[in-house]
Amino acid sequence: MMTGGLSETKSATPEIQDMVDEVKPQFEKKSNEKYDTFEAIEYKTQVVAGIIYYVKVHLGGDQYVHLKILKPLPHTGEPVELLDYQTGKTKDDEVTYF
Known part of the structure; x- marks a missing residue:
């Protein structure tokens, strides 16, 4: 994969879920909502300079959100950060750059 380009779509792994769980409080604060489902x-x-993850997250029912998460380079010691998000997504919406 070239620097700056998006990878192919991959199925979420337990590591991706852990990262999504880590930014869930940031998302809930920015969206002023609480979610029981966050898959x-x-x-x-x-x-x-690190890796940006574009993640499709199921919020329950037919609600989905796309998260843009920065995982800084390990030597920085910086935490994972929610950079942006898009609401109103569906199960079939492709995760793309935003």
Whole structure:
């Protein structure tokens, strides 16, 4: 994969779910909502100074959100950060750059 380009879509792994769980409080604070269901479904990555993850997350029922998460390079010691999100997504919406 070239630097800056998006990877192919991959199914979420337990590691991706852990990262999504880590940013859940940031998302709930920004969206002013609380969610019982917060399940990572699939994702793409973009290599920058760290890795940006674009993750499709199931919120329950037919509600989905796309999260843009930065995982900084390990040597920085910085935490995972929710950079942006898109609401109103469906199960069939492709995860793309935003």
